[in-house]
Amino acid sequence: MKKPQGLRKGAWSEEEDRLLRRCIEKYGEGKWHQVPLKAGLNRCRKSCRLRWLNYLHPNIKRGEFQEDEADLIMKMHKLLGNRWSLIAGRIPGRTANDIKNYWNSHLSKKLQSSSKKVTPNVDKIQVIRPQPRSFSSNTLSLSKFISNGQQLQQQKTQREQCDTMKHDRDQSMWWKDLILDDKDFNQSVCAADSNVLATNSGSKSTEAMPSENTMFQDIDVLWEDLLRTGFWIMDE
DNA sequence: AATTCCATCAACCGCCGTAAT
DNA sequence: TATTACGGCGGTTGATGGAAT
Structure with a gap:
């Protein structure tokens, strides 16, 4: 599609901020394609959205990171x-x-x-990627996960299934098939962490991703820490 | 005081997934 | 099924200001 010409770019002026704020207060968030028109702004929808989410939103915390x-x-x-x-x-x-x-x-x-x-020999972060949705749809939430040993066993089974599947795929790219959004966050993170628990209980498949052993050693510590700090948002 | 270098961060760009048609 | 529009995301850029020379 052809881009609209003549749209303003660059830093936002106070007047533009005021117009955008007033528009959001009046009509609410969303429908970003309508915002420039409703607000009387010569900006593209993305610019308006970004400005609101990153700067004007009332819940934004300013200042140094703690x-x-x-x-x-x-x-x-x-x-x-x-x-x-x-x-x-x-x-x-x-x-x-x-x-x-x-x-x-x-x-x-x-x-x-x-x-x-x-660790001078390790120069790459090993990221745990969530497992494919085909498995994570059955994946347990963290709270149930912790409280139910049977479900832990199920996770281990899923892990093994996943490893079998991964064997047939490009090992570095398998996670790219995921369809993941915020709604799936708890599921996916829990899925990732099911790997950790599976590892702890000694069930991890020998068909592991490269460098997985070192990754899990570190994650063991992280896992403990996250639980201790109450970081996790449990499901309903 | 002038210039250069560097760190920070707001904003842009291109891409992707999804929903509607 | 194909196309289109939208929302959203992560990578990157560029303006700005402070530190160093």
Whole structure:
């Protein structure tokens, strides 16, 4: 489709902010394609949405990241990789863009320097990717997971199934088939962590992803820590 | 005081998945 | 089934300001 010509770009003025804010207050969030017209702004829908979500939204927290926030980001990133919107969903008041910027300007360097000190031979983050939906649709939520040993057994079975399936696929790309959104977050993270528990109980398949052993050693610690800090949002 | 370098972060771009038609 | 429009995401860019020279 042809792009509309003559749309304003770059930094937002106070007047534009005021117009956008007033529009959202009046009509609510969403229907972003209508926002420029309703607000009287010469901006594209994406620009309006971004400005609202990253700057004007009333719940946005300003100022320095706290130590516990940074800590949480590090842990989440270890689990999820660059899935900024998912990480942001677990840190109240911080946007995905904030977290991404903070990661790129602070934490990635911190991580680099610490990994050089501690494990000079490991220069890559091992990200646990959620399992395919075909399996995760049956995946258990964390709370049930913890409370039910039978379900743990089911997770182990799923893990084995998944490993069998992965064998026939490009091992570095298998997770790309996932269809994942915020609604699936708990499921997917729990699915990822089912791997951890499966590992702890000694059932992990020998058809493991490359470097998985070292990954799980680290994640064991992370897992304990996340449970202790009450990070997880349990299902209903 | 002037210039260069670097870090930060707001904003843009291109792509993808989904829903509607 | 194919096409189109929209919302949303992550990667990247560029403006800005502060530190260093």
